[in-house]
């Protein structure tokens with residue numbers, strides 16, 4: 001083997017082994033019945049899974065996770081396309097970079113910090129509601145009402161993750177031959193028509209990447225609901241990962257790993273087709 | 286069907302560091318076929334883009350007929366309102382649309398019924414012989430077909446000005462000929478004003494009635510192609526419009542001396558050399574190589590040469606000949622084989638040598 005290959009293979013192999021070990025260890029534990037009440041675990045097959053799945057909190061949190069993912073994928077893609085096309089049609093390159101940096105800024109800072117910022121913004125006395133009252137509008141309950149809590153979480157995650165969708169769409173748009181867009185202008189098409197007839201249909205790669213990332217980000221989201229609900233126990237904001245962590249904190253170790261295994265399996269099933277599409281497209285080049 | 290007038294048109298990039306167009310003044314008449322020739326980076330594309338409205342001129346004015354469309358750094362008529370059909374160098378077809386949809390695209394932006402659009406597209410497709418590939422996507426078309434689709438898209442909206450920026454550069458030699466003929470034919474039929482940019486003189490000769498030679502953002506010469514071919518204002522212009530042998534020589538009272546070659550005064554085309562250092566230009570077709578003495582007044586002996594390179598091109602031998610012990614080279618074409626290293630007599634045609642004072 002060439003030296004370069006060895007340099008590449010060794011760390012990759014090490015990395016894969018550690019990763020695989022962790023996943024298998026996690027899966028292994030989920031087939032046991034290890035918990036605070038049972039410190040000497042034994043293999044119980046699928047029993048832990050069956051009991052976990054029967055819990056109200058399990059389906060409740062899974063529904064939340066899926067709702068959040070679907071919302072973020074849908075809204076994130078639409079807003080991402082919108083923002084990217086606004087940026088695309090900006091004349092000044094400088095302004096474009098500035099706006100783009102602002103949009104991906106939430107990704108650069110810790111999601112916990114983002115959560116804290118929004119905790120302040122959602123505060124009924126000093127945040128957005130303060131502005132609403134000032135201009136004579138009624139207050140919105142945000143996190144203080146059980147029915148608006150979850151939409152509020154969606155708003156924050158959209159705010160935090162739309163930037164990355166916009167980034168990928170902008171990159172996709174910029175990749176399209178400029179002459180094609182100029183030809184469309186000469187043909188009398190406006191910015192809106194150019195966007196939906198040419199820019200978006202020719203940015204399929206951007207769609208695949210941004211959808212895959214938005215799904216992963218939202219499905220494994222932790223910090224935002226954790227901070228916004230002030231812990232792991234608020235069933236209106238509990239997502240699957242939060243529930244898993246909750247089970248862990250109360251020392252239901254096997255239950256926690258069973259949830260983790262289910263999360264991993266779902267994420268893998270959803271993500272694999274995207275990965276395949278991308279790989280096929282890259283190979284076809 | 287529009288007259289294009291540029292007055293002191295300039296375009297700079299990078300805050301004035303790059304001057305792409307430098308005070309261009311030109312009038313392109315209604316229905317004219319105008320060619321733009323120039324070396325790479327001369328500003329040809331920039332001029333086309335300015336006319337199309339895709340680039341905003343930094344200063345000067347641009348008129349369509351008598352209407353000011355751009356002036357002093359502002360766009361008064363945006364590209365979509367200029368009634369321009371443009372064929373880009375890369376053709377710029379919409380990759381996600383079929384050939385039919387590509388051609389129909391400009392029409393869908395006008396108020397026109399589907400039926401009418403279909404009729405128009407099929408009509409222009411028939412003229413350009415692409416009716417059978419209308420359902421194909423651009424990537425499924427051959428180069429020549431893509432080019433025709435691009436031309437069809439430019440023509441279907443009945444533009445008053447057709448801009449072609451190096452439209453044939455991606456075609457092979459055979460396709461080029463038919464493409465040139467096609468463009469001429471279409472222009473002739475529709476009577477639209479046509480501007481074609483190319484660095485291939487063959488395109489210009491085949492299509493343009495008048496040609497402007499753009500060098501460093503300025504028109505070095507404007508005239509009909511034959512005129513520029515025979516009476517270029519500089520060696521550079523001469524070489525842009527056709528192959529030419531450039532030789533640097535010294536003036537003596539017997540003519541221009543280029544190492545052991547001597548070009549006597551009756552070889553000069555018209556200008557008389559005035560400076561001591563002279564640049565002369567001889568077209569390959571005005572050079573003749575012979576093993577025997579030629580007794581013909583129209584060919585003038587310039588010296589004995591040695592054959593350096595023999596190539597074969599287009600059915601002819603391409604011969605490079607030099608004066609013995611010298612680096613100067615003269616290229617010409619003959620139909621009979623000669624051998625490298627052979628000594629040969631070099632003749633040039635009477636009144637064919639261009640003289641450029643330096």
Ligand SMILES: Nc1ncnc2c1ncn2[C@@H]1O[C@H](COP(=O)(O)OP(=O)(O)OP(=O)(O)O)[C@@H](O)[C@H]1O
Pocket residue numbers: 298299303304305323324325326327328329330331332484
């Ligand atoms: N967007 C731009 N930014 C900066 N400089 C530019 C830009 N467009 C063109 N230029 C410069 O302007 C000059 C003229 O460019 P232009 O593209 O018009 O040349 P051209 O004659 O079309 O050349 P070619 O035959 O290579 O296509 C070049 O020096 C080029 O580098």
Ligand SMILES: [Mg+2]
Pocket residue numbers: 329330331
């Ligand atoms: Mg160019």
